[in-house]
Structure formats: C-alpha cells, structure tokens
Amino acid sequence: MSHDVATSFFQHAYIGPAPRLYQKMAEQIVPINAVIHQAQQIFQQQFGEEPEITAFAPGRVNLIGEHTDYNDGFVMPMALPLVTCLVGGGLSSSAAIEVATYMFLDTIAGPNNLTDTEKALACQKAEHEYPGMPCGIMDQFISMMGCSGHALLIDCRDLSSTPIPFSDPSIAVLIINSNVKHELTGSEYPTRRKQCEEAAKLLGLKSLRGAKVEDVDKLISMRADPEIVKRARHVIGEIRRTAESAELLKKANYKKFGELMVQSHNSLRDDYNVSCKELNSLVELAMEVEGVLGSRMTGGGFGGCTVTLVQEDAASKVIENVKAKYQGTATFYICKPSRGASIGCACK
Structure with a gap:
C-alpha cells in the first residue's frame, strides 16, 4: 500500500484567475487541486503506482491578537488560500506541515473519537517537544478548523471558537511579505513568554488574560522591570x-477595525519590540494610500509579513506604492478566508 502527503501547506478557497486588477501585481494563487495533481504525478514517477491519500492544511494570517495565545487571550486568524509555503513569513508554515502530516497519519490509522481540538493540541505538542518552540495553540487550531468566508475568534483559555463572517467582496486582505527571514527558535520568543509569565506572577494571576488595564500602573508601582511592564501593556491591550x-x-465596521489593527502594530513595535524596520516601512507605506483601513505586522515578528485591510479597488495602489518606495523586494498576496485541513481534493 502506498500513501503520500501533499505538503502544499495552504488550501485553496478561490478557484480561477486573479482579478484583472491584480494579475500583473500580486502573486497568482495556484488551485490546490493543481498542486495535488502534480504531487500525485511525482509520486507515481518515483514509486510506480498511484498514491492513495493526499493530505493538505492551510497556513494562516492573524488579523489581530498577536502574542496573546500563550497568554490565554483571544486571537482572530483566518486560514489562507495560498498553496506555496512562505517559510519564515509569519504565516504558520510549521503548523501547516504539522497538521497536514497529522491528517495523513490519522487517515492511515483509521477512525477514532478524537476531536479537532485534540488533534490541534497533538500538533502543538509536537512543535513544543521536537523543535523546542513554546508556541500557543492558535496556528494549529486555525489550520485544523479554518472556515471558508470567516475569520475565527479563538479563546485560547478554554479553546472555544466563534466563526466571524468575513466575506465582503468590497474588502480585500492584502498580505505583503517583506522577504526578511526570521528564526523563532532563538531566544526572543521564549524570553517574551517568560516575561509575560513573570508579569502575571507579580499580579497574582495565572495568566495575563485576567489582567486589567490598571494593572499596568500596578506593575509600575511595584517597580517591576520596565521590559516586563511593556510586555504586559501590549498583551493586556491586545486581548481587549x-x-x-x-x-x-x-457589524462590518471595517473602519474602526482597521484603526485597531494600527494600534496593534504600534504596540507590537513599541511595547513588545518584535517588529523591525522593514515591517514598519510596509505598514507606513500601506497607510499612505487612500482606501487603506488598517495595516499591521503579523506573526511572531522580526520579519515576515504584514496584513493590510483595504478597499478592494485600492489594493493595486498599495502594491504600486510599496513597489516604488520599499527598500527591498516585497511580494503580495490577495487572500480570502479559506477552510481548514482536509484529505483529498475537496477544495471548495
């Protein structure tokens, strides 16, 4: 018996050519069924028989709620339609391969009573124990349970989730890859997690989920390390x-939502100190364009991508502005919310 995993880590939700407006500007999104077909052909060439199982799982972009998952907070990601894995782009390539591999092995093993939440937790455990990355649950959760046409509000304390409708055709989500690479298995990520845990401990809390805005002043009055105060201020504000x-x-109040995205970026830049000059530049260049509602860095930080909420007819102007002024080579993706992991070619 032969099997294969199509590690085309992002599932496709929009099938067909990109809108004419973007064809020469944003990257084309290849349908997942085309990637699966190619993977199956390669498998047959290598092993002389057709594969029986194809598993795939999406990466994600986090619309808002950065570095809150391991603080028992809220996050609001959406699964992506990309079929090319952006390694180091802050779009959860690691969770995508974990979930795709789990789906593949789960299918081989046969029926069981595990819930999708339990499966996501198993993938998170693999990332904790193998590469030693103390990640939160968001990435594996959205990759496993993404919903087409919806963002997903995830409560990382009790692991409940609420699909949030997000399919307005007049609104585009523009992902811009800075093409600056980062390595999250270094000291920065674990250090910030420890700082947050220390802040919660000083406040007598299990996590910063239970903290209030006024608790920042309490930390200051306790003469807590200024870095710990800054980390706590970001997390408390970001959860809210x-x-x-x-x-x-x-309520489709995209204007106010966009304003909160900008606040989120500023907090990640100034209090959590996980942005970089390239990400700051991309956000600033996007916000220069009329029709942009909000923009922020997304992912762990220190490079990777930004996510921009923009009126659909202004997306090309953002791309033009970034291409003209960004001191680097950026790539662009126009995305809609996709569904989560699956077996086979069910890609609608």
Whole structure:
C-alpha cells in the first residue's frame, strides 16, 4: 500500500484567475487541486503506482491578537488560500506541515473519537517537544478548523471558537511579505513568554488574560522591570483589541477595525519590540494610500509579513506604492478566508 502527503501547506478557497486588477501585481494563487495533481504525478514517477491519500492544511494570517495565545487571550486568524509555503513569513508554515502530516497519519490509522481540538493540541505538542518552540495553540487550531468566508475568534483559555463572517467582496486582505527571514527558535520568543509569565506572577494571576488595564500602573508601582511592564501593556491591550475587533467585524465596521489593527502594530513595535524596520516601512507605506483601513505586522515578528485591510479597488495602489518606495523586494498576496485541513481534493 502506498500513501503520500501533499505538503502544499495552504488550501485553496478561490478557484480561477486573479482579478484583472491584480494579475500583473500580486502573486497568482495556484488551485490546490493543481498542486495535488502534480504531487500525485511525482509520486507515481518515483514509486510506480498511484498514491492513495493526499493530505493538505492551510497556513494562516492573524488579523489581530498577536502574542496573546500563550497568554490565554483571544486571537482572530483566518486560514489562507495560498498553496506555496512562505517559510519564515509569519504565516504558520510549521503548523501547516504539522497538521497536514497529522491528517495523513490519522487517515492511515483509521477512525477514532478524537476531536479537532485534540488533534490541534497533538500538533502543538509536537512543535513544543521536537523543535523546542513554546508556541500557543492558535496556528494549529486555525489550520485544523479554518472556515471558508470567516475569520475565527479563538479563546485560547478554554479553546472555544466563534466563526466571524468575513466575506465582503468590497474588502480585500492584502498580505505583503517583506522577504526578511526570521528564526523563532532563538531566544526572543521564549524570553517574551517568560516575561509575560513573570508579569502575571507579580499580579497574582495565572495568566495575563485576567489582567486589567490598571494593572499596568500596578506593575509600575511595584517597580517591576520596565521590559516586563511593556510586555504586559501590549498583551493586556491586545486581548481587549481582539475581542472588540470581533464585534466590529460582525457589524462590518471595517473602519474602526482597521484603526485597531494600527494600534496593534504600534504596540507590537513599541511595547513588545518584535517588529523591525522593514515591517514598519510596509505598514507606513500601506497607510499612505487612500482606501487603506488598517495595516499591521503579523506573526511572531522580526520579519515576515504584514496584513493590510483595504478597499478592494485600492489594493493595486498599495502594491504600486510599496513597489516604488520599499527598500527591498516585497511580494503580495490577495487572500480570502479559506477552510481548514482536509484529505483529498475537496477544495471548495
């Protein structure tokens, strides 16, 4: 018996050519069924028989709620339609391969009673124990349970989730890859997690989920390390922003949601110190363009991608502005929310 995993880590939700406006500007999104077909052909060439199983899982872009998942907070990602894995782009390539591999092995093993949440937790455990990355649950959760046409508000304390409708054709999500690489298995990520844990401990809390805005002043009065105060200020504010953003998205209040995205970026830049000059530049260049509602860095930081909420007819102007002024070579993706992991070619 032969099997294969199509590690085309991002599932496709929009089938067909990119809108004419973007054809010469944004990257083309290849349908997942085309990638699967190619993987199956290569498998047959290598092993002389057709594969029986193809598994795939999406990466994600986090619309808002950065570095809150391991603080028991809220996050609001959406699964992506990209079929090319952006390694080091802050779009969860590692979670995508974990979930795709799990789906493949799970299918081989046969039926079981595990829930999708339990499967996502198993993938998270693999990342904790093998590469030693103390990640939160968001990436594996959205990759496993993404919903087409919806963002997903995830409560990382009780692992409940709420699909948030997000399919307005007049609004585009523009992902811009800075093409600056980062390595999250270094000291920065674990250090910030420890700083957040220390802040919660000083406040007598299990996590910063239970903290209030006034607790930042309490930390200052306790003469806590200024870096710990800054980390706590970001997390406390970001949890609030994310919960508010979900309500705004339900009401299609994209203007206010975009403002919160900018606040999120500023906090990640100034208090959490995980941005970099390239990401800051991409956000600033996007915000120069009329029709842009909000922009922020996304992912762990220190490079990778930004996510920009923009009126659909202004997306090309953002791309033009970045191409003209960015001191580097950026790549661009126009995305809609996709579904989560799957077996086979069910890509609608």
